[in-house]
Amino acid sequence: MAAQCLAHPADQTAIIDVTGARRDTTYGTLAQMTDGLARALMARIGPGDRVGVLLSQTPWCAAAHLAIWKIGAISVPLFKLFKHDALASRINDAGLSLVLTDAEGTALVDDLATCWEAATAGTPGDYLPYFDAQTDTPAVLIYTSGTTGTPKGALHGHGVLDGHLPGVTMSHDALGQPGDCLWTPADWAWIGGLFDVLMPGLALGVPVVGARMAKFDVTDCARILRDGGVRNVFFPPTALRMLRAADAHLPGLRSVASGGEPLGAEMLDWARRALGVTINEFYGQTECNMVVSNQASAFAPRPGCMGQAVPGFDVQVIDRAGNITDAEGDIAVRRGAPSMMLGYWNRPEDTAQKFRGDWMLTGDRGVREGDFLRFVGRDDDVITSSGYRIGPAEIEDCLLTHPDVATVGVVGKPDALRTEIVKAYVVPKPGARPDADALRAHVKDRLAHYSYPREISFVDALPMTVTGKVIRKALKARAASEIGEQT
Numbered sequence: 402m403a404a405q406c407l408a409h410p411a412d413q414t415a416i417i418d419v420t421g422a423r424r425d426t427t428y429g430t431l432a433q434m435t436d437g438l439a440r441a442l443m444a445r446i447g448p449g450d451r452v453g454v455l456l457s458q459t460p461w462c463a464a465a466h467l468a469i470w471k472i473g474a475i476s477v478p479l480f481k482l483f484k485h486d487a488l489a490s491r492i493n494d495a496g497l498s499l500v501l502t503d504a505e506g507t508a509l510v511d512d513l514a515t516c517w518e519a520a521t522a523g524t525p526g527d528y529l530p531y532f533d534a535q536t537d538t539p540a541v542l543i544y545t546s547g548t549t550g551t552p553k554g555a556l557h558g559h560g561v562l563d564g565h566l567p568g569v570t571m572s573h574d575a576l577g578q579p580g581d582c583l584w585t586p587a588d589w590a591w592i593g594g595l596f597d598v599l600m601p602g603l604a605l606g607v608p609v610v611g612a613r614m615a616k617f618d619v620t621d622c623a624r625i626l627r628d629g630g631v632r633n634v635f636f637p638p639t640a641l642r643m644l645r646a647a648d649a650h651l652p653g654l655r656s657v658a659s660g661g662e663p664l665g666a667e668m669l670d671w672a673r674r675a676l677g678v679t680i681n682e683f684y685g686q687t688e689c690n691m692v693v694s695n696q697a698s699a700f701a702p703r704p705g706c707m708g709q710a711v712p713g714f715d716v717q718v719i720d721r722a723g724n725i726t727d728a729e730g731d732i733a734v735r736r737g738a739p740s741m742m743l744g745y746w747n748r749p750e751d752t753a754q755k756f757r758g759d760w761m762l763t764g765d766r767g768v769r770e771g772d773f774l775r776f777v778g779r780d781d782d783v784i785t786s787s788g789y790r791i792g793p794a795e796i797e798d799c800l801l802t803h804p805d806v807a808t809v810g811v812v813g814k815p816d817a818l819r820t821e822i823v824k825a826y827v828v829p830k831p832g833a834r835p836d837a838d839a840l841r842a843h844v845k846d847r848l849a850h851y852s853y854p855r856e857i858s859f860v861d862a863l864p865m866t867v868t869g870k871v872i873r874k875a876l877k878a879r880a881a882s883e884i885g886e887q888t
Contacts, residue, residue, distance in 0.1 A: 402540055402562045403471040404531050406463075406603035407432045415603055416460045417582070418611045419628040426460040430525070431467070431603075434460065438468035438501075438523030445499060448473030448532060451542060453492060453500035454590075455479040455510060458611035461519040462589050463599060465501040468523065470540050470559070473532030477542045477554075480590040481506065486799060486847035489513055491544050495554060495746065536560035542746055543592050545687045546783065546790040551798070554746030555687045562600050564740025568691025568711040569601040572658035572681040573633045574698040577605045581655065584610035584625060585635035586617050587788070592687050593660065596740075598635055607633070619647040626651055637788030638662050641672070641680070642818055650675050658683055658694075662785050662820055663776050666704035682708055684776070689734050689741040689761055692716050693774055706773040714738050718769050723758040729777055732767040733760035782873045784813035785820045791852050793823075793873065796844060800825060800854075803843050805835035810863045810871040814856060814880035824880045825854035826863060835859070858883075 409415070411429025418424045426434075446452060452469045454476050456462035469476040477495045479488060492500070492513045500506070500514045507516040534540070537558040544552040570576045576583070583602040587594040589611075602609035610629035614621060617640050625631065632655040636644070641659060644651070645668070654676055660683040672680045679697035684707040693716055695708035702708070710716040715735035720726045734741065736759045744752040755761055766777040784791040793811035800809045807830045813821030829835050837857040844853040864875040 402534075402559050402600065403435065403467040405562060406467060406600055407435065409606045413606065414608045416463060416609050416611055417629050418459060419625055420458075420611070420613045423628055431460060431464060432528075433525035434464035434523055435467040435471060436529045437526030438464055438519060439471045439529050440526050441517075441522045441524075442468055442474065443472055446472075446474050449475065449539065451475045451477050451495045451497050453477045453479050453495070453497045453502075453510075453514065455481065455488075455500050455502040455506035456519060456589075457481055457613040458589055458594075459613070460611065461503075461523065462611075463603065463609075464523060465519050466541070466595070466600075469501075470534070471529065471531055473534060473538065475539050475542050475556075477544075478590040478595055479506075479510075480588060480849065481509070482588075482849050482851070483509075484845070484847045484849060485509070485513075487795070487849055490551060490795075491554075494544075494552075495542055534559045536563075537743060539743060541595075543595075543687050546792045551795060552792065553748055553751055555742040556744055556746050557740075557742050561596065561740050562604060564713070564738065565596045565601055565691045566604065567713055568683060568685070568694050568740075569597055570605070571694045571696045571699075571711055572635075572660075572683045572691075573656040574681065574696060576601075576633060576656070577607055578655070581632050582608045582610060582630050583633045583635075584612070584629060584631045586614055586622065586640055587635060587637055592690050593635065593637070596690060597658075597660075617643060619644055619649050623649065623651060626653070632656070633658075635659065636680075638664060638668075639787040639819060641668060645671050645675070646818075648675070652677065654678055656681065660684060661788055661790070663705055663707070669702065669704060682706075684708065684774070685740070686763055687742075688755065689738055689763075691740055692734050692738065703770065703773050706770060706775045707767075708774065709772045710774070716774065717760070718767050718774070719757065719760055723760060727769060729766060729768045731757070731780065732763045732765045732774065732776075733757065734763065735759055736761060782812065782877075784811075784823055786813065786816075786822055787819045787851055789851050791823060795848060796823060796825070796852055796854065797871075799844050799847050800827065800840060802847075803835065803840060805829055805833035806840070807831075807833075808863060808871075810873060810876045811854065812873050812876045812880050815884060822855040823852060824856045824858070824876075826858050826860050826876055826879075828860055828863060
């Protein structure tokens with residue numbers, strides 16, 4: 402993948418950083434950054450070793466991944482907005498001894514692993530030969546959101562980038578046209594930022610804009626688009642809702658892609674008026690991404706549908722026996738798809754459970770409408786909030802570490818702006834009087850700012866199965882019935 406991303410003329414622009422004054426990085430400079438960092442890494446790690454990357458949208462973030470891949474090691478993207486416990490779970494599970502970061506990141510993980518400031522350790526250096534990697538040579542370990550337990554590491558090989566290119570090209574109406582320039586507000590620590598934007602852009606020779614945003618801001622978004630000369634954007638659905646609420650008009654765009662949840666006909670109509678484009682919705686997940694997409698330049702989208710299967714992917718709706726069905730069923734991807742993970746890191750049983758015969762289960766329900774796939778709902782308990790997929794189990798585990806909490810159930814509550822908010826039902830310990838703000842702070846300090854429960858209800862008991870598991874379905878129904886109530 403490193404060779405694939407750097408195979409362009411040395412004087413061609415690769416990354417445009419517009420966090421402050423515009424600063425362009427050419428492929429030649431990016432290659433030197435990569436080689437210098439790779440040489441430094443070789444003194445410490447070898448093929449197959451895992452190295453964390455805790456960096457924002459900067460050229461050094463790209464160079465860090467490329468350097469790790471170039472020497473046959475495995476990069477592990479880490480998110481700056483994670484707190485101590487969330488970082489610790491991923492660092493410990495992946496067995497990281499080294500994290501490439503900056504001064505800000507060092508303060509977050511200096512007690513968890515050795516930290517190297519990439520810009521210092523990676524002084525630009527001479528050319529270094531590439532490790533002889535194959536398609537299935539492990540390259541990147543990306544953690545899921547922990548939808549059915551603690552977050553799991555999806556291990557991908559060097560073929561994962563090739564697997565993304567058809568869907569990325571499709572969702573941006575034949576990306577790679579003269580003048581194309583690509584950006585997303587999604588962090589490069591997520592598969593959506595790293596493999597839907599950064600690496601495909603580098604591989605296709607399309608300049609990628611980097612900009613560090615603490616949180617999405619409509620005014621700053623307009624500035625980034627203007628200063629970077631952006632023509633192609635991947636907007637998460639929440640960003641689109643915020644743009645629409647602000648009545649934003651963004652001229653000069655050629656394509657807008659979005660994924661994570663259905664947008665609906667009204668949002669598509671607004672985008673045509675305000676953005677001047679038809680949004681191309683796409684679908685995928687960390688384990689197998691970019692499997693379904695729309696392409697307005699090739700066929701008209703069908704509102705409410707995720708799109709059509711991307712070339713190279715067999716995406717079907719199957720029944721409980723694993724047979725393709727015309728009725729509602731489980732959305733599944735045939736084994737061997739080009740962006741499919743090699744497996745979950747050190748979790749063979751979880752890997753096996755992800756498959757039903759020759760099909761990888763997405764965990765979502767859908768129905769086929771001719772060549773289109775329509776999303777029906779989630780088969781698991783994942784919470785989609787502000788574009789993030791949040792697993793309730795990790796939040797429950799965190800809240801259970803608070804001394805006043807006996808047990809807890811976490812679900813998503815419908816919300817007009819964020820799709821869902823995190824709602825927690827807490828059973829206090831006998832005699833305890835927990836404070837809701839204190840519990841929110843407890844999660845904020847340990848996980849991520851977007852995963853704290855915006856609403857907390859204190860209850861005497863939770864609905865449980867006979868084996869002692871919280872019945873989240875019952876809690877979700879209760880949360881939905883509370884809309885408009887003060888809790």
